[in-house]
Amino acid sequence: MSVAAINYDLSMGRWEPDARGRLEQAALALYAERGFEQTTVAEIAKRAGLTERTFFRYFADKREVLFWGAGSLQEFLVGTLASAPDSAAPIDAVAAALEAAGALLQERREFSLKRQAVIAANTGLQERELIKLASLASAMAEALRRRGVRDPAASLTAEAGIAVFRIAFDRWINESSQRDLPQFIRESLDDLKAVTAGR
Amino acid sequence: MSVAAINYDLSMGRWEPDARGRLEQAALALYAERGFEQTTVAEIAKRAGLTERTFFRYFADKREVLFWGAGSLQEFLVGTLASAPDSAAPIDAVAAALEAAGALLQERREFSLKRQAVIAANTGLQERELIKLASLASAMAEALRRRGVRDPAASLTAEAGIAVFRIAFDRWINESSQRDLPQFIRESLDDLKAVTAGR
DNA sequence: ATAGTGATGGCAGCAACTGACATCACTTGT
DNA sequence: ACAAGTGATGTCAGTTGCTGCCATCACTAT
Numbered sequence: 001m002s003v004a005a006i007n008y009d010l011s012m013g014r015w016e017p018d019a020r021g022r023l024e025q026a027a028l029a030l031y032a033e034r035g036f037e038q039t040t041v042a043e044i045a046k047r048a049g050l051t052e053r054t055f056f057r058y059f060a061d062k063r064e065v066l067f068w069g070a071g072s073l074q075e076f077l078v079g080t081l082a083s084a085p086d087s088a089a090p091i092d093a094v095a096a097a098l099e100a101a102g103a104l105l106q107e108r109r110e111f112s113l114k115r116q117a118v119i120a121a122n123t124g125l126q127e128r129e130l131i132k133l134a135s136l137a138s139a140m141a142e143a144l145r146r147r148g149v150r151d152p153a154a155s156l157t158a159e160a161g162i163a164v165f166r167i168a169f170d171r172w173i174n175e176s177s178q179r180d181l182p183q184f185i186r187e188s189l190d191d192l193k194a195v196t197a198g199r
Numbered sequence: 200m201s202v203a204a205i206n207y208d209l210s211m212g213r214w215e216p217d218a219r220g221r222l223e224q225a226a227l228a229l230y231a232e233r234g235f236e237q238t239t240v241a242e243i244a245k246r247a248g249l250t251e252r253t254f255f256r257y258f259a260d261k262r263e264v265l266f267w268g269a270g271s272l273q274e275f276l277v278g279t280l281a282s283a284p285d286s287a288a289p290i291d292a293v294a295a296a297l298e299a300a301g302a303l304l305q306e307r308r309e310f311s312l313k314r315q316a317v318i319a320a321n322t323g324l325q326e327r328e329l330i331k332l333a334s335l336a337s338a339m340a341e342a343l344r345r346r347g348v349r350d351p352a353a354s355l356t357a358e359a360g361i362a363v364f365r366i367a368f369d370r371w372i373n374e375s376s377q378r379d380l381p382q383f384i385r386e387s388l389d390d391l392k393a394v395t396a397g398r
Numbered sequence: 399a400t401a402g403t404g405a406t407g408g409c410a411g412c413a414a415c416t417g418a419c420a421t422c423a424c425t426t427g428t
Numbered sequence: 429a430c431a432a433g434t435g436a437t438g439t440c441a442g443t444t445g446c447t448g449c450c451a452t453c454a455c456t457a458t
Contacts, residue, residue, distance in 0.1 A: 015422085015424075015437085019436085041413080050438090052415090053437080053438065053439075053440095056415065056416080060415095061414075062414070089398070090394065091397060092397065127327060128326060130326065131322065131326045152366050156363070156391050156394050157394045159366065160391060162362075163359055163361075167354050187351075188351060191355050192359060193396070194352070195290055196392050196395040196396075198288040198291065214453085239443090239444070239445085240444080241444090249406080249407090250408080251446090252406075252407065253405080255447075256406080261446090
């Protein structure tokens with residue numbers, strides 16, 4: 001293992017900044033190299049210059065380290081949704097928020113590719129991703145309710161939005177074409193509208 | 200603990216029939232009584248008159264014991280979808296299959312209530328449920344493709360169907376009204392159609 | 399009877415995760 | 429400058445989920 005592959009060095013003591021970030025980087029690198037199951041938490045911690053116990057202070061479990069960004073993504077979506085014009089139909093407000101979020105994700109395509117490859121290789125990680133998406137749906141449904149949308153429409157709109165996002169994201173990751181993620185989202189929404197219209 | 204609460208007796212040797220069923224019943228009972236995390240696999244096995252090692256021969260992990268039925272549900276859905284008339288629009292064929300499956304679930308409402316209460320109390324179990332639903336969606340998408348539906352439409356239709364089912368099932372479980380689950384599904388689909396039409 | 403077969407038990411071991419407590423680096427008040 | 433305080437980290441022991449390996453049991457076929 002080359003020294004360059006390690007993201008700490010011996011001159012670091014305790015209290016080196018950004019322990020969480022170092023753990024995230026170390027985990028993603030190791031999961032990508034050897035696979036999720038073949039990586040122990042102790043190895044991640046060691047690579048980050050910390051101990052296993054400290055890992056579990058930052059992340060609830062071995063999987064969560066890949067999903068720390070979900071929180072800020074959720075905040076962004078809810079915020080964008082809340083500031084949409086009142087005139088927008090709920091489904092379009094949701095789509096607009098997802099497109100904006102997609103534009104952000106797009107800026108880190110390399111990272112997204114690497115991360116998704118790791119997740120795709122392990123069912124436990126897929127489970128975690130699904131519950132994060134479900135959490136996003138709940139948060140968006142709540143934001144819609146604050147806009148006066150009633151249930152079940154609010155929940156259905158949010159769930160439909162997440163379905164659209166999932167399909168669009170999947171195509172963005174797996175198709176070599178360099179098209180825009182927001183563009184994929186728009187197209188998927190149009191497809192959903194066609195499909196639910198019985199076409 | 201009363202003797203009646205135990206689903207084996209000392210006259211049983213090895214080779215008593217339906218080990219899997221006994222494990223399922225024991226697990227659901229214990230998860231409902233003390234909660235999922237407070238129940239050890241050893242306790243489940245003991246209650247079923249077996250050992251921990253045997254539990255893991257029947258179920259891949261402690262959560263899976265609650266989801267054994269998902270396989271047959273998936274077969275049923277795919278079969279029903281495959282035998283829908285060619286004239287039916289994809290979304291309506293999916294809805295019809297889901298309604299038929301809902302009619303089956305309805306026959307065991309007590310069991311469904313108990314099981315959902317256990318799942319609702321634990322995020323790990325919710326994760327597992329989500330991936331089972333995602334698997335259902337994949338299987339339905341594949342069935343649609345065999346009907347000639349192309350791909351983003353097939354995936355989107357299946358995902359939308361699962362979203363409809365989730366919302367309908369949730370209402371069926373949590374609303375005291377004794378309305379039909381298939382009826383909830385129809386209504387949720389209508390809501391989705393309205394919502395995606397921009398209303 | 400004997401050998402074979404499939405289900406089960408027993409045991410050792412690893413890794414994920416947790417609680418309790420010690421220790422260190424840095425800050426604050428005086 | 430020094431002591432007390434604070435928050436992040438280390439250390440260690442323990443539980444539990446889960447797996448591999450081999451022995452054992454009940455039953456079946458020849």
